[in-house]
Amino acid sequence: MIFVLGATGRIGRAVAALLAAPDPAPGGRDLVLVGRDSERLGEVAAGLPGPARTLVAADHAAAAREIRQARPAVVVNTLGGYAETAATIARACLPGGHYVDLANDIVALPRLLALHDEAVAAGSTLVTGAGFGVLATEALVVRLGQGRDTPAAVEVDALGSVALEAGALGSAYARTTVDVLATGGRRYRDGELGRERLARTVRHLSLPDGTSASSASMPVGELIAARLATQAPSVVATSGLAPTTPVARALLPAATALMGIAAVRRFTVRRLAGIPIKAAPRPRPHSWGHAVLRWADGSRAEGWLRTGDAMDFTAAVTAAVAARLAAGDGPAGAWTPARAFGAELATDAGAAFLPAALSPASR
Ligand SMILES: NC(=O)c1ccc[n+]([C@@H]2O[C@H](COP(=O)([O-])OP(=O)(O)OC[C@H]3O[C@@H](n4cnc5c(N)ncnc54)[C@H](OP(=O)(O)O)[C@@H]3O)[C@@H](O)[C@H]2O)c1
Structure with missing residues (x-):
């Protein structure tokens, strides 16, 4: 199961569309679009090239509670405000679940990377800056x-x-x-x-x-x-x-x-x-x-x-990381994208x- 948080946003919609494309893995990807408005979530789901469920969560704390209950294999966080909220959501994925966000500031990145030892102990991969x-x-x-x-x-x-x-x-x-x-x-x-x-x-x-x-x-x-x-x-x-x-x-x-x-x-x-x-x-x-x-x-x-x-590339990178995480290909720990998956991640995403x-x- 893959949760996409912020699925009604620009990047969330684009990542959902890439992940909803037919998947060769048995059973497909079991995609769940998470957002704060059920009607808009339904519209996004209806426009995807494959099936997706929807889930309403009013804010990042509610999303973290849903993650702890449903235990998705991967959480894609496109909510923004990463310095304040990313660690809460990433921690909700532990143990065993994986996480990716698109943070790109000097406060948020180190905070997420500071979870490295916790993620290693929990057997989880956390990737920040995947854009x-x-x-x-x-x-x-x-x-x-x-x-x-x-x-x-x-x-x-x-x-x-x-x-x-x-x-x-x-x-x-x-x-x-x-x-x-x-x-x-x-x-x-x-x-x-x-x-x-x-x-x-x-x-x-x-x-x-x-x-x-x-x-x-x-x-x-x-x-x-x-x-x-x-x-x-x-x-x-x-x-x-x-x-x-x-x-x-x-x-x-x-x-x-x-x-x-x-x-x-x-x-x-x-x-x-x-x-x-x-x-x-x-x-x-x-x-x-x-x-x-x-x-x-x-x-x-x-x-x-x-x-x-750059927005299309961002969505492609996030989706490529999510697919690798879903396949269990990530190293345990907290990483920036090329340190987790090598420079070829960029060419795989079309660069x-x-x-x-x-x-x-x-x-
Ligand atoms: N690293 C990069 O290169 C890169 C590139 C592009 C974007 N980004 C970052 O990625 C993030 C998403 O970008 P975007 O263009 O997709 O933004 P966006 O269109 O504004 O989408 C943000 C999504 O998050 C939801 N959201 C925002 N605050 C929330 C909250 N407090 N609780 C629950 N949901 C919340 C919004 O819900 P509603 O639809 O209900 O408002 C929306 O679905 C931003 O932080 C942006 O800076 C990074």
């Missing part, structure tokens, strides 16, 4: 560093391109944005995760398809994942979502200070969540992960990961490595 955010750069870093000693410095850049659906911005995205502003900037220096100004580092990158994009440093999960994968003492992570213009960057320290006030944070989340979004195609044909590893002897390795819409020599099949 474009983390895997697109983590898979590259793992590939580029394979067979080499510890690099002195690692730079990773995540440049997602996403088509917009019409509707409100939504609470999950609003909470993530406000959390990033409240956290402020971070990077690894001399092996320590230290504070710095948000968007301090700006990159203007020429992409392999001839287009260009800008990104700036942000406290994203890629930072944690790149450090874990390489142990490099210096790590900087940038994102195409960060503001890169001088005016916007100049306003960020004030925004960080304001978001330190809980009431302002709650107000901002409510206002942002309701902002209407017009449907729009993705701005660039490709989403890109980019990584540069530098060694003390002056050598360097650089690579790119190319995929289409390509550039240069092609990085690709698992051609090594």
Whole structure:
């Protein structure tokens, strides 16, 4: 049995559709869509390519109670707000059940990874960061560093391109944005995760398809994942979502200070969540992960990961992890995706490595 929490959301619906496709395993996947509105859950279930049951749970605590009772083999958590809620849901899967989420911030990732020993003792696999955010750069870093000693410095850049659906911005995205502003900037220096100004580092990158994009440093999960994968003492992570213009960057320290006030944070989340979004195609044909590893002897390795819409890739990664977990293929413990399943998870989810020599099949 696989539970998909947040099944009425954008990623939840897409993951459910991938997991509901006919499965070669005897008995299929026994998919359960979990959400807080029975009517909308029914609509999602009716649109799937295969059967799925529905289950109403008002919030993450109710979902955790349902998990403890029903003991699904795998729980896919697309609820967002991971820093506060992911550990509760992941713990409800123990012992023996497996868990995957799409967290991508520097508070949520370490909290989930801190459950490693509990998960090992319980024979469970917990995977966090199973989306474009983390895997697109983590898979590259793992590939580029394979067979080499510890690099002195690692730079990773995540440049997602996403088509917009019409509707409100939504609470999950609003909470993530406000959390990033409240956290402020971070990077690894001399092996320590230290504070710095948000968007301090700006990159203007020429992409392999001839287009260009800008990104700036942000406290994203890629930072944690790149450090874990390489142990490099210096790590900087940038994102195409960060503001890169001088005016916007100049306003960020004030925004960080304001978001330190809980009431302002709650107000901002409510206002942002309701902002209407017009449907729009993705701005660039490709989403890109980019990584540069530098060694003390002056050598360097650089690579790119190319995929289409970053949201589609995210859903494909989450579904691929859930399928592996359902098949019992995960190592016990708490992991980021490429450390659990290798860099080939990214190619299985539809991405390509550039240069092609990085690709698992051609090594
Ligand atoms: N790592 C990555 O690359 C990546 C990529 C995309 C998304 N994400 C993250 O994945 C999460 C989901 O994204 P999304 O675009 O699918 O968001 P979304 O469309 O807003 O969907 C969120 C889902 O969770 C439900 N939900 C939210 N808060 C809840 C709560 N307190 N209790 C119960 N249900 C709750 C919503 O229910 P209702 O439908 O009832 O509102 C909805 O079904 C977000 O945190 C996002 O930041 C990560």
